Amino acid sequence: MKRREFLKSSIVAGTAGVLLDACTPPGSEQIIPLLIPEEQFIPGVEEFHATTCFECSGGCGLLSRKIDGRLVKVEGNPAHPIAQGGSCARGQALPQAMYHPDRLQSPLVREGARGEGRWTEISWDDALDRLTTELTGLSSDPSGLAFLTGQLRGHRSALVERFAAGFGGARHWVHEPFGDAAVRRAHLLAAGIDAFPAHDLEHANYVVTFGAALVEGSRSPVRFGRGLGHLRRGRPGQRGKLVAIGPYLSVTAAHADEWVPARPGSDAALALGLAHILVRDGRHDETFVTDRATGFEAFRERLLADYAPETVGEATGVPAEQIERLAHEMADHGPALVVAGDAAVTGPDGLATALAVAHLNALLGGFGRPGGLNFDPPPPFAAWPALEAAQDSESEPDSADSNTPRPLVEVLVDQPAGVGALLVAATNPFYTLPPASGVADLVAGIPFVAAFGSFADETTRWADLILPEPTTFERFDDDVPAPGVGRAIASLSGPVFVRPLYDTRSMPDVLLQVGQRLGDDMAAALPWETYEDALQDAWAGLHDTQRGSVVETTAGRFWRSALESGGWWDDAPEEPAPVEFATSDGRYQFDLAPLSATSGVVATTADRPFILHVYPSLAFGDGRSAHLPFLQELADPMTGVRWGSVVELSHMAAEEHDLVEGDAVVVASAQGELQARVRVVAGLRPEVVAIGAGQGHTDYGRYATDRGANPLALLAPPDPADGAELALVGTAVSLRKLYTL
Ligand code: SF4
Secondary structure, three states: OOHHHHHHHHHHHHHHHHHHHHOOOOOHHHHOHHHOOOOOOOOOOEEEEEEEOOOOOOOOEEEEEEEOOEEEEEEEOOOOOOOOOOOOHHHHOHHHHHOOOOEOOOOEEEEOOOOOOEEEEOOHHHHHHHHHHHHHOOOOOHHHEEEEEOOOOOHHHHHHHHHHHHOOOOEEEEOOOOOOHHHHHHHHHHHOOOOOOEEOHHHOOEEEEEEOOOOOOOOOHHHHHHHHHHHHHOEOOEOOEEEEEOOEOOHHHHHOOEEEOOOOOOHHHHHHHHHHHHHHOOOOOHHHHHHOEEOHHHHHHHHHHHOOHHHHHHHHOOOHHHHHHHHHHHHHOOOEEEEEOHHHHOOOOHHHHHHHHHHHHHHOOOEOOOOOEEOOOOOOOOOOOOOOOOOOOOOOOOEHHHOOOEEHHHHHHHOOOOOOEEEEEOOOHHHHOOHHHOHHHHHHOOOEEEEEEOEOOOOHHHOOEEEEOOOHHHOOEEEOOOOOOOOOEEEEEOOOOOOOOOOOOOHHHHHHHHHHHHOHHHHHHOOOOOHHHHHHHHHHHHHHHOOOOOOOOOHHHHHHHHHHHOEEEOOOOOOOOOOOOOOOOOOEEOOOHHHHHOOOOOOOOOOOOEEEEEEOEOOOEOOOOOOOHHHHHOOOOOOOOOOOOEEEEEHHHHHHOOOOOOOEEEEEOOOOEEEEEEEEEOOEOOOEEEEEOOOOEOOOOOOOEOOOOOHHHHOOOOOHHHOOOOOOOOEEEEEEEEEOO
């Protein structure tokens, strides 16, 4: 044998040896996973599975595409009424979460001091034992257990409530930073319905947004984008008008026909100024206020006395003539629809703004008419077996038997004692709340903290036990999209793989397993072996209707078909259903109380002459998507920035403060400071500086950590009375130049 042939055969033999070796479990699975294919895997064949995106409250149905057993792409599910074949950038980036190198791969227990970031891998048996032991130690005082979650989706929320109730009355605290709490509370006060309404953009002619970042916001951009597209171009010969109100030229404002740069914090006054003109000129819906509303006379008096266009013009910085014109356009070119959101309802006067906008919609006769707003009927899920009432009638006000999770911002004001264990899921308050909020003090006082999640973040760092969750492609979950499109919709997803990639378990499954270990009371509250079983029981109610997008002969067939379809949705109604107000007298309430607190302005000082405006990022939402490199690589549509942050400043302010594009500056508030480069923009009020949310993580994987700046850390702690989890507007800041490039 020649030397060359010898070498060749050695390489082949060596390679074969490695390959043979690779076929011998267990170590080879780590090196070349596809050599040991999944069961039922057919090489080279594409597979599509319906799934759901949980990155925002849109609940879009997606189709995941696998090739050779590997997830390669997702697209919007064409059959899903919210997605209709579409998805946004955050949905498109989801496959990167599946194969992300920073994913949590097994349960971790803390080593060393809290916050040090040293962990040891443990088995699930060990993790469940530790969790069960901690909870058993609290059995004499069930309110010693607290859940801290984001706004949980689908039946996850109900399962946590049942666990808490079955435990005897554990507490449940909620922190959803860019949530809709103020809008929901406003509609609860006025309409008796605790929900974010569905907006019929498709049939409106005139849409006004108060701060609502419809196109780029953290609330269903696919749904809103499609609705706005239809408003503008979906009806040949008829083009609706979009007016965007807010101090910053957002992506939505850039798409609008008219941008109204009102002063920050003056949205409630402007909405009431528009209402004043409608009422003064008799252009409101008289039939609605007479037949369906209570309290209109007092509201009318207040409007006419306090919200004349000249007064409102002074408070808002919007000329009185423009306010008059806008109000008349709304009356003349209806159906008109008003939407409040994001910074306008997440800060001082947030509840007042949301309520003023609800009243404006009511004056326009918008509730229940085409081109107006409505409340989605809930999907007719079957009720889970009834729970026995919690034994302790004197339990804590935020315990589960009160049935209402308590906002974390309220809890932080109280700093309650006596909490022995905290279970954290789907929220990251160590990143989204300013240090002065007191979240670190609260957690430091709790002896045991366990955190669920697919990735470690700023909050899991302070846990004692980390319980890794599978991604959306590896678990069962459901969702009710909010806002919807005026009919009952339920999204559903199951695992698109035979087994999870890593040693992970979903939070509901872990609660069920811990419940089984805790014994009889919990077993009665949680009578299911798996979360899939619990979901199947609830979804049997949809099967029982024998209508909608999935109709089958048995509940089992229905479940499989619903999984294949990505959910169930009711037949579209021919006409929007009339809104049934759930107030005490069944009528819409022109409630005045929250309006009396409106300040109308945000104060600056000589030391801090700017107002900080924080807006949700199209790519990162509130920051939870910043770990995905695809989204870091995506240029922000307004600033062009990638992999970082800028502080946006108007031309006038830049000139006055001797700053130019690219200067490095320190932005400082009473809470702290950050550094960023200046971007001089045309679309900003001169007293405002704007920074997008989502960057500036200190502990969120290799792609997000130490990139850009976190403006949320500069915000004044929110006032619980504002009805929001953050004060996105209202923080006074200063700018200090560091150097010019
Ligand atoms: S709109 Fe929300 S739910 Fe839909 S794809 Fe985007 S992030 Fe996901």
